[in-house]
Amino acid sequence: MPTLLFEIGCEELPASACDEANVQLPELCRRLLNAVPSDLYLGPRRLGVLVPDLPERTPDAWVKGPPLSVAFGEDGKAAKAAEGFARKQGVAVEALEQRDGTVGVVVPGEELRVVLPARLAEIVRGLSFSKSMWWNGDGLRFSRPVRWLCAKLDAETIPVEFEGIPSDGFSYGHRFTSGRVDIPAADAYPETLRAAGVEPDRARRWHDICTALDELGSWSDPGDVLGEVVYLVESPIVLEGRFDERFLQLPPRVVITAMQAHQRYFPLGENRFGFVANGGDPNVVRAGNEQVLENRLDDAAFTFERDVAKGIDALAGELGSITFIAGGGSFADKTERLVKLVERLGGGEASVEAARLAKADQAAELVREFPDLEGHIGAEYARLAGYPEAVSAAIEEHYLPESAGGPLPQTEAGKILAAADKIDNLTVAFSLGHKPTGSRDPFGLRRAAIGLGRLAREGGLAIQRDDLGDTRDFVEERFESLLAVPVEFVRAARRSAATELRGVAELALALAALPDEKLDPIHTAYTRASRIAAETEPGPVEPALLSEPAEREVLDAVAKAEPEIRDALTSHAYDRALDAAAQLGPPLARFFEDVLVMADDPAVRANRLRLLLEVRDALGQLGDFSEIPR
Amino acid sequence: MTEGRTYQDMLGGLESFWGEYGCVLLQPYHTEVGAGTMNPATFLRCLGPKPWKTGYVEPSMRPSDGRYGENPFRFQHFYQYQVVLKPSPADVLDLYFASLERIGIDLKRHDVRLVEDDWEAPTLGAAGLGWEIWIDGMEITQFTYFQQLGGFDVELVPAEITYGLDRLGMVLQGKRTVFELEWAPGVTWEELFRENEREFSVYNFEAASTDVLARHFEDHEVEARALLERDLPLPAYDQVLKASHTFNLLDARGAISVTERAAYIGRVRNLARAVAQMWLERQRPSAPEAASTEADAHAAV
Numbered sequence: 001m002p003t004l005l006f007e008i009g010c011e012e013l014p015a016s017a018c019d020e021a022n023v024q025l026p027e028l029c030r031r032l033l034n035a036v037p038s039d040l041y042l043g044p045r046r047l048g049v050l051v052p053d054l055p056e057r058t059p060d061a062w063v064k065g066p067p068l069s070v071a072f073g074e075d076g077k078a079a080k081a082a083e084g085f086a087r088k089q090g091v092a093v094e095a096l097e098q099r100d101g102t103v104g105v106v107v108p109g110e111e112l113r114v115v116l117p118a119r120l121a122e123i124v125r126g127l128s129f130s131k132s133m134w135w136n137g138d139g140l141r142f143s144r145p146v147r148w149l150c151a152k153l154d155a156e157t158i159p160v161e162f163e164g165i166p167s168d169g170f171s172y173g174h175r176f177t178s179g180r181v182d183i184p185a186a187d188a189y190p191e192t193l194r195a196a197g198v199e200p201d202r203a204r205r206w207h208d209i210c211t212a213l214d215e216l217g218s219w220s221d222p223g224d225v226l227g228e229v230v231y232l233v234e235s236p237i238v239l240e241g242r243f244d245e246r247f248l249q250l251p252p253r254v255v256i257t258a259m260q261a262h263q264r265y266f267p268l269g270e271n272r273f274g275f276v277a278n279g280g281d282p283n284v285v286r287a288g289n290e291q292v293l294e295n296r297l298d299d300a301a302f303t304f305e306r307d308v309a310k311g312i313d314a315l316a317g318e319l320g321s322i323t324f325i326a327g328g329g330s331f332a333d334k335t336e337r338l339v340k341l342v343e344r345l346g347g348g349e350a351s352v353e354a355a356r357l358a359k360a361d362q363a364a365e366l367v368r369e370f371p372d373l374e375g376h377i378g379a380e381y382a383r384l385a386g387y388p389e390a391v392s393a394a395i396e397e398h399y400l401p402e403s404a405g406g407p408l409p410q411t412e413a414g415k416i417l418a419a420a421d422k423i424d425n426l427t428v429a430f431s432l433g434h435k436p437t438g439s440r441d442p443f444g445l446r447r448a449a450i451g452l453g454r455l456a457r458e459g460g461l462a463i464q465r466d467d468l469g470d471t472r473d474f475v476e477e478r479f480e481s482l483l484a485v486p487v488e489f490v491r492a493a494r495r496s497a498a499t500e501l502r503g504v505a506e507l508a509l510a511l512a513a514l515p516d517e518k519l520d521p522i523h524t525a526y527t528r529a530s531r532i533a534a535e536t537e538p539g540p541v542e543p544a545l546l547s548e549p550a551e552r553e554v555l556d557a558v559a560k561a562e563p564e565i566r567d568a569l570t571s572h573a574y575d576r577a578l579d580a581a582a583q584l585g586p587p588l589a590r591f592f593e594d595v596l597v598m599a600d601d602p603a604v605r606a607n608r609l610r611l612l613l614e615v616r617d618a619l620g621q622l623g624d625f626s627e628i629p630r
Numbered sequence: 631m632t633e634g635r636t637y638q639d640m641l642g643g644l645e646s647f648w649g650e651y652g653c654v655l656l657q658p659y660h661t662e663v664g665a666g667t668m669n670p671a672t673f674l675r676c677l678g679p680k681p682w683k684t685g686y687v688e689p690s691m692r693p694s695d696g697r698y699g700e701n702p703f704r705f706q707h708f709y710q711y712q713v714v715l716k717p718s719p720a721d722v723l724d725l726y727f728a729s730l731e732r733i734g735i736d737l738k739r740h741d742v743r744l745v746e747d748d749w750e751a752p753t754l755g756a757a758g759l760g761w762e763i764w765i766d767g768m769e770i771t772q773f774t775y776f777q778q779l780g781g782f783d784v785e786l787v788p789a790e791i792t793y794g795l796d797r798l799g800m801v802l803q804g805k806r807t808v809f810e811l812e813w814a815p816g817v818t819w820e821e822l823f824r825e826n827e828r829e830f831s832v833y834n835f836e837a838a839s840t841d842v843l844a845r846h847f848e849d850h851e852v853e854a855r856a857l858l859e860r861d862l863p864l865p866a867y868d869q870v871l872k873a874s875h876t877f878n879l880l881d882a883r884g885a886i887s888v889t890e891r892a893a894y895i896g897r898v899r900n901l902a903r904a905v906a907q908m909w910l911e912r913q914r915p916s917a918p919e920a921a922s923t924e925a926d927a928h929a930a931v
Contacts, residue, residue, distance in 0.1 A: 176727075302697065
């Protein structure tokens with residue numbers, strides 16, 4: 001069976017478009033060609049697939065018609081619906097087949113060679129990009145203009161007539177050192193391109209780049225730019241550059257960001273860096289790149305010096321004119337709120353000072369140039385102004401964790417400031433109606449809520465649930481994904497009397513870890529008591545009206561367990577709280593065995609119901625057990 | 631490195647290349663703009679169904695980019711060479727690279743890259759997709775396929791090629807700073823413009839009267855609306871450009887908070903959109919005044 005090569009020749013594609021094609025092309029080939037590509041050749045100027053063993057025919061297709069109940073009348077003869085369908089399909093009604101409760105026709109596959117050009121055009125049209133453009137009236141939309149199509153079935157050229165795009169068995173090599181190249185046969189494609197200065201295989205480019213960088217020394221890629229670089233070049237040449245040592249006085253992360261974010265260079269330590277070119281004379285290319293980096297560092301040094309001359313306190317003084325969230329006041333307003341929140345969270349001097357300065361770098365010119373370095377730049381400026389390290393560290397850490405699983409702040413002041421910042425982000429955004437919906441979360445509130453949950457649980461920070469206001473449910477719901485326990489345990493724990501956020505998490509974990517023989521009696525006691533006493537008016541239990549030993553036993557047990565549970569909760573001793581609760585199980589079981597709650601005497605009945613209510617409330621401190629399915 | 635290629639030689643090379651290709655070679659517009667895109671020869675003529683090819687130098691004025699002439703790479707006033715090809719021909723990139731060769735860049739010796747850049751100009755309601763074009767890591771050109779201008783989808787997709795002349799000059803002349811660029815034989819960029827940078831930076835950041843500027847902004851906005859009322863989109867557009875530059879000055883003076891900023895940009899965008907709409911209506915074959923209005927407007931200047 002023949003091998004097919006199909007290449008979509010483009011003007012330089014963004015790396016993200018290559019990534020998207022990487023996912024979509026195999027599926028498109030499967031659907032439209034009934035075959036799976038053996039290789040993908042993806043790069044800035046081409047999206048290519050090599051499909052070995054192309055079948056000779058497209059698969060037969062089942063075209064579904066009306067359901068049997070409609071297709072045939074009661075007499076078993078074909079009804080109008082079936083006749084209409086058959087006519088539309090161009091077959092006799094007798095030729096209709098039945099499958100899975102409907103009629104239909106099998107449309108035989110076609111000779112692939114005949115339909116191939118149309119199918120290949122369909123592949124081009126079938127690719128969809130998160131960002132696309134048009135370049136030719138209202139014709140095809142694609143990531144960037146498509147300039148040629150090359151299709152070869154073994155040695156035969158398959159012209160693809162599509163939107164007037166040239167398609168005659170040619171491809172193009174390196175943009176500047178090569179030109180149009182004839183692809184003699186499908187399986188000669190990669191070698192032909194290699195001879196024309198193009199490495200079409202992304203994996204090989206990746207490997208070549210890494211090997212060459214390794215030879216330069218110990219390189220790093222903190223900004224993860226290699227994945228993009230590999231799609232920016234077709235003919236990778238790795239070079240080493242250096243910059244003037246005076247720039248080593250800049251905060252190192254500023255230098256690294258200038259290298260990575262703007263220029264996609266790989267830091268090699270000290271004043272050395274590696275970078276990947278797509279051609280050219282190494283000496284000319286190196287000199288140019290060194291110059292560009294120095295220009296950028298020069299500009300960074302200029303703004304850095306201006307910021308430092310101003311000082312972090314003066315920068316903090318400018319926050320009144322910078323808006324935090326539209327409608328949510330300025331960064332000066334935010335700063336005031338942060339100071340209060342930090343105090344409420346029990347923060348000491350360092351965290352209060354850090355709160356006062358946390359947002360100062362929003363007024364720094366360097367942050368305008370390097371927005372990703374907010375926090376870090378503020379911390380550097382605080383250090384330069386002579387603030388204690390605890391203050392600088394807290395400023396540095398207060399955006400952590402940056403991702404759901406990212407590292408947490410390490411210092412106490414950092415944790416407190418980080419929590420305060422997140423509480424404020426959530427509260428302000430919610431008050432302005434920016435609660436996240438679906439996948440839309442422009443203010444990163446899910447991440448903030450997850451961060452808050454982790455600061456409480458893993459960071460051991462005392463965050464009062466009541467302080468979360470309207471955002472409390474949203475924050476606590478995050479535990480459902482954050483904790484590796486069935487969601488019911490989180491839902492149960494959220495209804496507990498725990499006053500701290502970490503209590504919800506700890507309780508959910510403790511409940512989930514409880515063996516069945518321990519959980520079951522509590523669960524049964526709680527659910528039975530709450531079901532029977534659901535409609536009861538609360539009130540004190542009259543000990544005099546308790547005649548049965550079993551009910552007196554329950555009263556004693558509740559009186560003992562209730563404060564024990566409350567006390568254990570306050571001291572974060574969740575296992576002890578559950579142990580105390582478990583003590584109520586046996587007396588309750590005897591109670592339900594021996595005592596008729598619905599006594600004839602209304603006073604006795606009401607008293608027994610109130611007793612059950614006390615049981616429910618005592619256990620309910622640990623959550624709503626009815627959320628947990630048994 | 632290439633010797634003996636002055637800034638003015640480079641400009642001449644680009645002019646002759648695009649002139650030979652068939653572009654209408656225009657001159658800079660008569661009021662301050664932040665980019666050649668804002669010249670009506672791009673912003674307006676890229677809208678509507680008529681093909682259009684042009685090339686021109688545009689002084690780009692961006693008050694907050696001034697550095698008092700102390701930073702040799704950032705200026706509040708610099709030159710762009712702007713080329714628009716509407717519709718974009720299939721060989722537009724080849725043409726562009728040929729223009730670089732014409733002015734003396736050996737593409738085989740350099741690392742030339744097209745790096746994704748999706749361009750957006752909120753004050754103009756404009757957006758497009760394209761690239762920053764790098765030579766040895768330095769951005770020398772912004773290349774954009776316009777998709778929208780003034781909030782309207784383009785009909786014939788134009789390619790806009792904006793050469794950053796200072797950086798291109800550095801590559802060509804092998805100079806380490808813009809100051810050292812040779813503009814004409816024996817005359818450097820520094821001699822011509824450094825004092826200009828210093829004085830205008832003082833003006834932009836310190837001396838400009840914010841009260842006067844704020845008043846001017848209001849006046850230009852009112853005037854633009856009045857001119858639109860009288861069906862004069864071209865003079866109205868001048869008022870939009872003046873309002874836009876006044877906004878940039880207020881911004882450089884630090885007189886605009888972030889919240890106000892969005893509101894100011896919205897006001898300019900609404901005006902630009904209204905101008906674009908009126909201008910577009912004139913481009914329809916049925917519009918009776920299509921030709922004469924433009925001539926009148928120019929005569930009035």
